[in-house]
Amino acid sequence: MNSLRQFLMQEIDGSRASAPLTAYCFMTGFIDAVCFSAIFVWCAFQTGNSVQLALALARLFNGTHDLSFHLADQQALCSVLCFIFGAFIGRLGDKIGCKTRLWVTFGTFIQTIFTMAAAIAIWKSGQPSLSDTRADPAWSNALSFVCIGFMSASMGLQGIMGKRLNTQFTTTVVLTTTWCELMTEPQLFHFRRLVKARDHKVMAILFLFIGGFTGRAILDKIGSAGTLGVGTGIRFLITLSWLFVPTKKTPKN
Template sequence: MAPDIEASDSTSNSNSDAKPHTSSSSTTAQNAITNHVGADDKKTTTTLKTRLTHSIAQLRDDVSLHYADIPILACCVVSGLCDSVAFNATGTFASMQTGNTIFLALGASSLPANQPTLWLRALVSILAFLLGCLAFSKSRHLHPQRKATLSISFLLQSSFIFTAAALAQTGIVPAFGKTLIATSMSDAQLAQHETDEDSPLVFIPLALLAFQFGGQIVTSRVLGFNEVPTNVLTSLYCDLLSDPGLLKGVRENPKRNRRVVAIVLIVLGGVVGGWLQRSRAGMSAALWIAGGIKFVIAVAWVAWRSKAVPKAVAVDGGEK
């Protein structure tokens, strides 16, 4: 019996010695896994921070002008949409200030006789437009072609249009909230239209729209697309027909191409705006769409390709 007892004790001692060894191995493995997971988390966090820093840094880059005419041309649609609404609501324009200037001049002789406040609405639009040009032109002190600058500019422009759309949608400004506009009006409807048109409330959305259009034309100048003012057709018609390269191939005269597209898009915006006003969607829908276009452009500038920076060249001709 003694040998058996000794063997049992030996086995027991052997098992008791093995347990701490097994426990130690398990702890080491768990620590290794924990350290590995921690390292992965740290690496992921570092990568995210690096990407975020890189993305923020890219906002300071100037945009590449390659295809940068596309957002500018899209603004022509906005001009057509908003002016179709502004004219039906107030008898004036929000972007095309040539017509407003004539309306203002006619006011000196109290014409048109049935619209005694037309000159005042025209004046409000002109002043708001001029203030917009002045305000947005200050971007030249903030790197005007920088991604962040352009994006903020178009965010502001879209917010002004959205505000005008909200005033129209809620009926706060009845002149801008019309739907199912008929091609002819009864005497009662005409009288109501004139009452809505003469309301001082129309100055608010009209001024908001005109102000942001000042920023729109400034942007076309900032990016160097002077041939696409986005809200002027008179000069577009003249420049297009007087272009010596009018009949050149499509790839040989990009300025002519932009002028043609700009004219088509302004007309398209006006046509779409008109039909929206004749539908249940009404004037507010045209304004929401116009604001949406500006918002999409603002987001697009953030992701726009950066302008290539030329490598610095040393005095001896070698690259730095």
């Protein structure tokens, strides 16, 4: 029992956690593909949702005095608040040890539960999976809001866990910063050798793209609930993968 506790409380080597962090990036694209295809709201990229809420507030002063709280704005607000809630859960890692094997495994398992809850909610909602126009979102009932909330919370938790590991994958959620850092990388064009700072950023961008493509392809075949079910399975595999990340070596005196 003591050996198990010691194993779980060991700090992982973030520089050797490329596989689960790459999978995190994949899940960002995967989850956002489901959400955006239905309601044109991002569960992971909260910049757009925040600006959307600012525009909703600005409508109050544009002369027409539009006091209605549009459905798209409600969904954006739900996503932002639940993302923040998920990120706040990530602060538990500061108590346990944000780089311990216990926390990265348990935190990813919580993401798995959130994704599963989202799948069940949208399945029970009976809502369609795809929308053709922003004016007519596919999701509108209460259970669909529950789905949005759980998806956004899973991404918020993933983001803060990625940030705490302090690797080249950064948060694994927002790629605007990653693109900027990649373009300013001094060794960007050193193609004849591996450059970790550059290559990991490229992997993050590439796998987010692959995740989005895969999510939409599966969505077209089996719908939102089934796609989120697949996402739940992938998240569980990521949970297990943290158990195999090497321990951080203690510097010798």
